Amino acid sequence: MTNPLRSPGDRRLPRVPEPCALVVFGVTGDLARKKLIPAVYDLANRGLLPAGFVLLGFARRDWEDGDFEQLARKAAQSGARTEFRASTWERLSEAIKFLPGSFDDADAFDRLAATLIELDASHGTQGNAAFYLSIPPAAFPTVLKQMQRTGMADNASCHAWRRVVVEKPFGHDLPSSRALNDLVDDVFTAQDVFRIDHYLGKETVQNLLALRFANTLFEPIWNSHHVDSVQITMAEDVGIGTRAAFYEQTGAARDVLQNHLLQLLALTAMEEPVGFDAESLRTEKRKVLGALKPPTDFAAHTVRGQYDQGWLAGQRVTSYRAEEGVAADSRTETYAAVRLEVETRRWAGVPFYLRTGKRLPRRVTEIAVLFYRAPVLPFAKTDTEELGANQLVVRVQPDEGVTLRFGSKVPGTTMEVRDVSMDFQYGEAFTEASPEAYERLLLDVLLGDASLFPRNEEVEQSWRVIDPIEQFWAEGGEPETYRAGEWGPKGAEEMLARDGRTWRRP
Amino acid sequence: MTTLWDTTGTAVVKALAAERRAQGSISSGLALTLVVVAAEGQVVEAEQAATRAAAEHPCRLLLVVRRRPDAPESRLDAEVLIGGRLGPGEAAVLRMYGRLALHAESVVLPLLGPDAPVVTWWFGEPPHLIAHDPLGVLADRRVTDCSLAVDPLAALGQRAADYAPGDTDLSWARTTAWRALCAAAFDSVSVPARAATVTGAAGDPARALVAGWLAACLGIEVALADGGGPGIGAVSIELEDGEIGITQAGRATALLTSTGQPDRTMPLEPRALGDLLAEELRRLDADETYARALGRATGSGDLSGRSDTRTHVWHDPTGSTDPDPALTTT
Secondary structure (H helix, E strand, O other), X not given: OOOXXXXXXXXXXXXXXXXXXXXXXXXXXXXXXXXXHHHHHHHHHOOOOOOOEEEEXXXXXXXXXXXXXXXXXXXXHXXXXXXOOHHHHHHHHOOEEEEEOOOOOHHHHHHHHHHHHHHHHHHXXXXXXXXXXXXXXXXXXXXXXXXXHHOOOOXXXXXXXXXXXXXXXXXXXXXXXXXXXXXXXXXXXXXXXXXXXXXXXXXXXXXXXXXXXXXXXXXXXXXXXXXXXXXXXXXXXXXXXOOHHHHHHHHHHHHHHHHHHHHHHHHHHOOOOOOOOHHHHHHHHHHHHHOEEOOOOHHHHEEEEEEEOEEEOOEEEOOHHHOOOOOOOOOOOOEEEEEEEEOOOOOOOOEEEEEEEOOOOOOEEEEEEEEOOOOOOOOOHHHHOOOOOXXXXXXXXXXXXXXXXXXXXXXXXXXXXXXXXXXXXXXXXXXXXXXXXXXXXXXXXXXOOOOOOOOHHHHHHHHHHHHHHXXXXXXXXXXXXXXXXXXXXXXXXXXHHHOOOOOOOO | OEEEOOOOHHHHHHHHHHHHHHHOOOHHHOOEEEEEEEOHHHHHHHHHHHHHHHHHOOEEEEXXXXXXXXXOOOEEEEEEEEEXXXXXXXXXXXXXXXXXXXXXXXXXXXXXXXXXXXXXXEEOOOOOOHHHOHHXXXXXXXXXXXXXXXXXXXXXXXXXXXXXXXXXXXXXXXXXXXXXXXXXXXXXXXXXXXXXXXXXXXXXHHHHHHHHHHHHHHOOOEEEEEOOOOOEEEEEEEEOOEEEEEEEOOOOEEEEEEOOEEEEEEEOOOOOHHHHHHHHXXXXXXXXXXXXXXXXXXXXOOOOOOOXXXXXXXXXXXXXXXXXXXXXXX
C-alpha cells in the first residue's frame, strides 16, 4: 500500500528513507571521520534520517559502543556542515553501535549478521541495511566473501533490502575492475551496488543536466557544428599529503582522470535521457563512454607530468620525489592531460581536452565549452584583436556557477570588441541550501536512488580508454617535470598548440 | 546604504542602481522579488526573518511600511542597501505615509526584478480580501500568517473563502515538521486508518490544518483536543490493527510510538520565522496539498477550482465602516 500521507504534489515533506542500518567498514579511517560521520550527523540534523536508524561501525578495534560514539562525536563536531546541537547528538548517539572484528574473522561476520536481525527488534530497522566499504581495495574480496557466506547480502533471504557502497578506486585496470565488478555484483545484485563518485553529488554537476535539458537555448548549439572544443579541468593546489603509498601505485590518470573527469565528460557529451531515472541516465552515459576513442597518437595526444619543487601560494613546497614515502626515481605522474574524441554524429571531430594535476596554482574544477569564432567579422582586424572564442563554462568548484563569455563593445568612440563574462553564481545564491556531496549521495543510497552512481559498465568503459594510455606511459621514459605552482608541464601547452588552441586559464 | 527622505519612486530606482554600481555587484542571481508588508513596530522582526530567507534564496527585498493612511500629507521615505543588514541581496525599506499607503504599488512596481516572480508576505493581520491590496494582486505567491490575527480561526476561514491558487499561510509551514513525522510513521503502515485526534492549543490554525490534512488524505474524521501548546502538542492515529502516536517531548524532540515497534525519539526543532518564510520561497507554484487541507479544515469544500488571477478591488479603509486591517497599520 502506498503511503496515503505522501503525494508527489506535497513537496514540502522531505524524502526520508525507510528504516535501516548503515554499516560502515573501516570506520576509523580518514574518509569515515572526515566525510561519512559528519554527513550522517547533517542528515540527522536536517531530520532526513528515518525513525528506525542505526549507524553500525565495524573495525578491528577492541571497542565498546561508547568508544565509537566518542570518535563519532568528535568527527561530527569538527566536520559537520550544520550547527552541532547536543539534542540531535543525544538522539543519534542511541543509534550508534560498534562491532569489533577483523575482515578475515568469520565469527565477527556471524555476529554482524545476527546483530542486523537484532537491530530490528531493538531499533526497528526492519532488517534493511546498507554496507559502506570504506576499506582498501585489497580487503574487498575477503569482506565480500564473508558477506556472501553469511547471506547478509541477499535481499530475499533477509526479507529486506541490502545495499553496498563502494569507493574508488574501482580496480586499477580493466581486468581488475571487471573482477571486482563481477564479485560485487555476484554477492549483491547489480542494482544494489552504489559506486560513489563524489563529484556527481555536487549541485553544479546536477545543474549541468538542468542547464542542458531544461533549456532550449543551449541544446541546439551543443554539437560539432558550433562547438570547437571542450576543456575539462580538475586542478588541485595540494600535494599528495600522506597518501604516498596509494598515490605511488595510482597516479593522476587512475586517481582522477578515469573516474571524475570521464564522468564529467559523459554528462557534458551525452544525449538527452528519456527520463531522469537511474536506468535512463546511466544508459546515456554508458553510450558516450562506449563511443570514446582512445588517442591514436599517444605521444602527441597524452601528456604526463610530475611536480618539481617550487613556490605555491607564497609557500615553498617540495618536489614529488622528495615527498615522504615516494621513491627518489618515481615515475608516477601527478599531472595528466589527454585529448579524446567522442565518435558520435553529434561530436565527431570535436576534441575533448581533459587535464588534472596536483600542485597547480589553485583548486578548481570546471567544464569549458568553446565555440567557433565567427567565420567573418565585419570589423577592422584591429577592432577584434581582444575577441576570443565564445565560451560557456560550468564551474563545478569553487564558486559553483555558470559563466558565458562573449564579445562586447568597449565604450568609446572606436569600435573595439572585447570579451566580457556573464556570471551566474550558483554557490553564492543558494549556498545555505546546498548539501555536501556525501550527504546527498548517502541519502540517495538509503533511498535506493542510483541516478548519481556510475554503473559497472561505465567503469569498465572508462578503463578501456585509460588502459592503453597507461600502457604507453609504462613503456616509455619519465614524466615531464613542472614547477609546483604553475599550470602543468610544457608538453600540455604544446599538445594544444599543435591543434592551434590554448588552455583556458581556469 | 542610501537613505532618502521625502523622496519619489524614481529616486529609489536610481539609488538602487547607483548602490549596485558602487558595490560592483550585478543582479544576475536575482531569482525573485520578496515584498514584505509590515507595521512600523514590527519592522525589525520582519527584517530578521526576511534576511534569513534571503540568505537561502537570492531575492530583491522590498519592505513596505504603511503609516497612517489618514494623514493629510503623502510622503515616501526610503532606505536602499546592498549586502548589509538585510542579507546578501538588494534591499529597500519603503515607508509610506498618508494616501500613498493606499497606492503602494506605484512605488513597488518599478522596483520589481525584471520577469522574476513576486512573493508578497504580510507580517501582521492578513488582509480581509487580498484583492483589496494591490501588493497582493501583483504577486505570484502570497503568504499570510493567520496566527497573528486577532481571531486566528476566523482568519483561517476567511483565507479559505478568499483562496486563490498561489496563496499559503505560515500556519501551514508550521505544520510541515509534524506532517513529516506523521508521514514517516505511516511509511510502515499497511492498513487503513480509522480515526485520528490532533491535540494542541485551542484556536491554533496549525492544529486545524494538520487535522484537515489528515482528514483529506486518510478519508476519516479527525477530532480536535485542547491541551499542551503553544501550537500542536500531539497527533494520534488509530489504525485497524494498532495505533500511532506522536507527542511533543521536550523543546526539540517528539516521541514516536507505534504498536508493535520500539518507541523512537525524533527531531522536532522549533523553527524561526525566517525558516518558515524560506520554506515558502522554495516553492513558487500553487500548493495543492495546502488547498485540500485548508478546504477540509474550514469546511469550505474543494478549493482547487478557484481562478488564480485576482483583480484589484478599490477599498478605502479610512472612509469605510469596515476597515481592512492590513491597510490600516499605524
